[in-house]
Amino acid sequence: MLQISDKGKAIPASPIRKLVPYADKAKQKGIQVFHLNIGQPDIQTPEIALEVVRRMQLSVIEYTASAGNYSLRTKLAGYYQKLGIPITEQEILITTGGSEAILFAFMSTLNEGDEIIIPEPFYANYAAFAVMTGAKIKAVTAKIENNFALPPISEFEKLITPKTKGIVIINPNNPTGYLYSKKELEALANIVKKYNLFLYSDEVYRRYCYDGLQHYSVLNLKEIEQNTILFDSMSKRYSECGIRVGAIITRNQDILSTSLKFGMARLCPPALGQIAAEASLDTTDEYFQKVYDEYIQRRNFMVEELNKIPGVICPLPKGAFYSIVRLPVDDAEKFARWLLEEFDYNGQTVMLAPASGFYHTPGLGKNEARIAYVLKISELQKAVEILSVALQTYPGRVVPETLTKS
């Protein structure tokens, strides 16, 4: 029988990308769409990375090593050492984007039916990678009222069963923008140690922390060195999402050598992307200062302006470039489709990522959306204006009763 597999049926379409066909139709009608749905920054890729691609001297674009180019692994190790995180190239496996790092680490550690605990809302594709490995997600809910801080450790502990293999955190968080404190991470380390769990930490937004806050890596947590598995992404850090270069970083050599077997099956990460990534590691602090200044300005603008709209709650993100925003609507997915299918304001509209796709618990996030502030202030300004008008017009508008601004 020509049937789709159970996993094929179960894997969710990306909440970030599934409305793309509606956006395409809107664009075909001549409507300009401001994309607040996707973490595709408009920030220029560092010139040093573009230049090295243009100067590419290869006459045969060959496979690289399955673990990635040795020169890239070595340089990435140096990057970590400079951050005060003692890592060698022997603890690094280069992957095809951070996505593949998650897939390989899950495949290497999780059996069908095993459980992982993740604070929700979380980056939606974790649900997809869990489906691919047959693992079950158990969610502890972070609250918008608490700015999406780490839920109490007791909430995690309640979910631990003999099937529990690990805890996943995203820090800074996508989609909430929350940055976990050293204290929160140490609390996690305790429970990880107590139950001997894996701690998978997605730190791809490490470079994007605001208000003078410092990022603390799980790789510096003591006594759980064999438990921690880090996901990194050069694509994301250096605004070159398309190069598809990430990494698994862990001191657990069993995990790394197992992940390498999965890596051999796909032969190698992209050769051209690795060239760009390696050069990117020399990106200057000056570049990041400019990027920081830009994002801070955007964040402050977004948060301030969104909170001015009646019924909208937008917490202040401490990192990354996202926020989960509560909207005065019946259903944010319906609203997002309506924005693309039925609404425009002077020939323009906005695309949002409905938040329900970032929650594991059914029903949660129904009146929330993830907003990425990756557009220029002038465009954000228009986007907020459009959103404000849309919220007044939308037939499914719900005047919030119980919610008050935090």
Next chain:
Amino acid sequence: MLQISDKGKAIPASPIRKLVPYADKAKQKGIQVFHLNIGQPDIQTPEIALEVVRRMQLSVIEYTASAGNYSLRTKLAGYYQKLGIPITEQEILITTGGSEAILFAFMSTLNEGDEIIIPEPFYANYAAFAVMTGAKIKAVTAKIENNFALPPISEFEKLITPKTKGIVIINPNNPTGYLYSKKELEALANIVKKYNLFLYSDEVYRRYCYDGLQHYSVLNLKEIEQNTILFDSMSKRYSECGIRVGAIITRNQDILSTSLKFGMARLCPPALGQIAAEASLDTTDEYFQKVYDEYIQRRNFMVEELNKIPGVICPLPKGAFYSIVRLPVDDAEKFARWLLEEFDYNGQTVMLAPASGFYHTPGLGKNEARIAYVLKISELQKAVEILSVALQTYPGRVVPETLTKS
């Protein structure tokens, strides 16, 4: 407990790549290693592809669409149409190399415990992708004595159970170099139709057929249009293995839309690779004629010279750039390690891919190796000489008793 998953334990290390550490050590000792183990051609990437990378004008290397760039999909559809295979861009999903095409198609169609039938020896990574999806491989054995032709259909039929979901073929075959005839394919189509199975066809070596033989694609088989799923690879066809760009091509929209959900989870295929791939589709027949002439020369040289070595049997490949060679040794894997660890001839040695990793049935292929003729004639000459001397010296040499040259 910090344990490796069952799949992590089960996934085999690549027989092509797992001896790399021994090769590295040999190189560190100053020994020159001729690589007959890996299908990394030394043929130059088409200038048109290199040029477009060097002229890359992007200032932000963004994500592409999850399905791949529309322009690439359209152009690839045009390529198929020119080959007399009516395909539209709506039937194409761009993947990160042919490897990801296999992974997504398997994930979309196979449940844990489902069975697929593959003629062995087969490209070893199919075993890895089967492990990742939890599918079981049932092998029908192709025989070196028959030049690795398609085994009788009755052999396939014997293996069919209610769990059987499909048949996988690689055409031209890696590792045997066999090219399936239209008649063989039609016989497969009959059984596929009879039991309503998927027919997964790996045609990444389509452009490499010799002796005036024509490649026939499963996409042109009648009455099984919904059953056929094709794996393609631009990386491989245009000697740009490192770009990591392949495709799933199928008229079955359920498979394609399900595969796209897996594609959304990994966001997109490599952007720079897609630029190179799109340009590569304009590669001239003149380029391929030169490549053809080169491979034919290499193939003829390899086959002739190898068959001169006492005890060696090398069938004549009709396509791709591999051959499975029978060697007068106790164990080809031991021999391959010995070549790297203990042997050199004037400071040079050879790296082989032991064939056992390409067989599913335990014990088969123990005295066989896959040889890729992807080196210049002058280097192949040296490689054959080294191999000849090595086979005289190797302590595990076995004088074949029952085998005769076919």
